Amino acid sequence: MKFKIIATLAFLFGLALWSFRSAETKPVLREQQKSPLALANQLIPELMGKKDTSSMVGVNTAEVLRENEKAQFRNYLETSYVRLPTLQAISLSKDGDLHRVPPEVLESSEVFGYIAEKLKSNPSLTRDALSFYNACAANEQLITSIRAVCARNLIDWAKKAQIDISQVHIPEKILQIVVVLPERN
Amino acid sequence: MLKRWGILIIAPFLLSSCGLFKKDGIYNITFDSSVPDEQKELLTQDLEVIESLNFSGVSSDDLDKIDLPELSSTSLGNFLKERIRYIVGESYDADTKRTIVSSSYNYNPAVFASFSSPFDRIVTVMTNTGSSVYLAGKKSNVLYSLDVADENILINTTRVGIIKIGEGLFSSTKLKSSSSSSLARRLLRLSTLFHEARHSDGNGTNAGFPHTKCTYGDFAGYYACESNTNGPYNLEAMLLRHFYRACSNCNETELSAIQLAASDAASRLVYGAVKRNSQPEFVR
Numbered sequence: 001m002k003f004k005i006i007a008t009l010a011f012l013f014g015l016a017l018w019s020f021r022s023a024e025t026k027p028v029l030r031e032q033q034k035s036p037l038a039l040a041n042q043l044i045p046e047l048m049g050k051k052d053t054s055s056m057v058g059v060n061t062a063e064v065l066r067e068n069e070k071a072q073f074r075n076y077l078e079t080s081y082v083r084l085p086t087l088q089a090i091s092l093s094k095d096g097d098l099h100r101v102p103p104e105v106l107e108s109s110e111v112f113g114y115i116a117e118k119l120k121s122n123p124s125l126t127r128d129a130l131s132f133y134n135a136c137a138a139n140e141q142l143i144t145s146i147r148a149v150c151a152r153n154l155i156d157w158a159k160k161a162q163i164d165i166s167q168v169h170i171p172e173k174i175l176q177i178v179v180v181l182p183e184r185n
Numbered sequence: 186m187l188k189r190w191g192i193l194i195i196a197p198f199l200l201s202s203c204g205l206f207k208k209d210g211i212y213n214i215t216f217d218s219s220v221p222d223e224q225k226e227l228l229t230q231d232l233e234v235i236e237s238l239n240f241s242g243v244s245s246d247d248l249d250k251i252d253l254p255e256l257s258s259t260s261l262g263n264f265l266k267e268r269i270r271y272i273v274g275e276s277y278d279a280d281t282k283r284t285i286v287s288s289s290y291n292y293n294p295a296v297f298a299s300f301s302s303p304f305d306r307i308v309t310v311m312t313n314t315g316s317s318v319y320l321a322g323k324k325s326n327v328l329y330s331l332d333v334a335d336e337n338i339l340i341n342t343t344r345v346g347i348i349k350i351g352e353g354l355f356s357s358t359k360l361k362s363s364s365s366s367s368l369a370r371r372l373l374r375l376s377t378l379f380h381e382a383r384h385s386d387g388n389g390t391n392a393g394f395p396h397t398k399c400t401y402g403d404f405a406g407y408y409a410c411e412s413n414t415n416g417p418y419n420l421e422a423m424l425l426r427h428f429y430r431a432c433s434n435c436n437e438t439e440l441s442a443i444q445l446a447a448s449d450a451a452s453r454l455v456y457g458a459v460k461r462n463s464q465p466e467f468v469r
Contacts, residue, residue: 087403098409099396100357100377101449106442110361113438120437144403145448152444173402180422180451181444182429 036081036135037074037128066124073118073125077132080111086141105145112149116184119157126161130154137170148177156184212266217334219274224350228272231371231378235261238431250423252415252463261379261424268382270346271315271333277349279314282332286339290328294466296388315345316384316393323392328468342467343393344385348378362438369439372428373446376421380450383417388466397455404453411453414460422450 085104115129136142136150151170155178158165170178210216211232216225236258243256253260315331318340322329329340333347355365358373387394394417399410411418425447429440 090403098404098407100353101446103357103359105445105449106358106360109438109442109445112441112445113362113436116437116441145445145452148448148452149441149444152448176454177448177451180426181447182426 035078036132037077066122069122070125070128073122074128076114077128080114081132081136084108084111084136084146085143087143088141090143101145102143105143108146112153115153123161126157126163130158130161130163130165133157134165134168137174144174144177148174148181151175151178152181153184160184212262212269214265214269215271215334217271217273217277219277220272220350221274224274224352224355225272227355227365228350228374228378230366231374232265234368234371235265235375238428240427240431242430243427247423247426249460250414250419252420252460256427265378265382268344268346268385269348269378271338271348273314273333273347273349275349275351277314277333279318279331279349283318284330284332284337285327286330287328290322290326290468292323292326292468294323294388294392294468296462296464296466314349315340315347316343318347319343319345320393320395341469342465343387344465344467346385348381358442360438360442362436363442367435367439369432369435369442372425372432372443376425376428376446376450379424380417380421383420383463386463386465388462388464391461392466394461394463396453399453399455402452409453410455412455412458414454414458415463416458416461418450418453419458422447422454425450 085102085108089104090098090102115132118125119129133150133154137147137154139147142150151174154165154168154170210229214232216228220228238258238261240256240258248254248256253264315338318329318331319342321327322340331338331340331345331347338345338347354374354377358370358377359365360367360370363370384393384395391413394413396408396417397410397412398408399405402410404410413419425443429443429447432440432443435443
């Protein structure tokens with residue numbers, strides 16, 4: 001009996017130590033690095049509480065493929081979000097020519113281009129993309145021009161998918177740029 | 186008799202090689218020998234693209250910012266024609282090509298009454314280098330001339346029309362999925378060209394449409410902002426807005442690049458920006 005208690009205590013201590021260490025080694029996420037999909041989307045009612053819980057039992061191959069695609073897309077959004085250029089990146093820009101568009105800004109066209117291609121081929125991915133655009137447009141650590149393009153995409157794709165985003169607050173300085181940007185057809 | 190015919194036939198070739206029959210490029214733009222052949226070829230093709238552009242849905246507000254009566258391939262071509270006469274390469278050094286015409290010149294600039302040049306001598310287009318030398322001269326009461334493409338040009342207006350291009354024009358618009366000859370990249374380069382062309386306008390304290398110091402925002406502390414609604418950045422943003430629509434067959438990444446460039450240009454406009462007189466100034 002005594003041995004059992006000691007063994008149980010030792011096991012629990014070991015478990016606590018392991019979990020503490022693994023938490024310690026996890027990278028500390030900056031606000032910008034948090035998953036854009038993890039952020040609360042309380043302002044977009046359509047994105048609230050609509051977690052897809054469909055069972056994988058009894059689904060056909062097409063559905064499995066769709067789920068895989070969705071998972072891959074979500075992963076892409078999360079990894080791309082942390083790659084979007086920050087204000088800090090601009091100030092550290094090597095060429096230092098701030099008179100022209102920073103190269104980091106143009107490079108992110110690949111991210112926006114990829115997302116657009118995916119949404120065109122699979123509109124069911126729109127909700128995750130809107131979460132991405134919503135988080136990006138609100139992120140003050142990102143370059144203003146990037147935030148404005150995110151806001152433009154948020155508005156255009158929500159309109160296309162007929163999702164109400166009227167409660168989303170887009171800062172005035174971002175909106176002033178958004179109105180200049182070409183709308184998606 | 187044969188000798189005479191021979192001379193008549195050979196003469197044009199000789200004159201041509203002397204530059205007397207010099208053939209100007211598209212929009213009468215002359216490339217200085219300092220421009221590498223590859224850049225010259227790309228830029229010439231970029232300029233040719235303008236003629237094929239079609240625009241629709243242009244609002245009066247857009248035109249107000251572009252400061253043009255209409256947006257068409259013809260109006261854009263004329264815009265460049267009036268503002269860019271020479272293109273020089275990165276190796277062109279204005280300091281060594283500069284000659285002092287008058288060291289105590291009394292600058293009392295007049296403003297062009299219309300967009301066409303009143304004098305034959307004045308080159309009717311201009312660029313950054315020309316504008317910079319003019320403004321430097323105005324500041325120090327010195328009248329300069331510049332040697333460009335085997336000519337000596339009097340720098341007596343912001344519209345002298347000498348634009349300097351460098352490798353950055355081609356490398357800064359790099360897109361992984363797009364070649365340098367793609368329509369999207371051509372449009373991105375053209376937007377830069379139009380931006381620079383706008384620096385040939387303006388008069389008085391606004392001569393050359395200089396950039397203003399950003400007092401807030403992403404570029405705070407740098408001269409990378411715009412206080413004119415019809416200045417180079419806003420003109421660029423407006424053109425990119427319409428280039429996006431004209432970019433037929435462009436893929437999503439290319440379209441996003443145009444959108445991002447437009448966003449960057451639009452983000453440079455400061456609060457309280459106003460439209461200013463864009464007529465260029467000149468001295469006799």
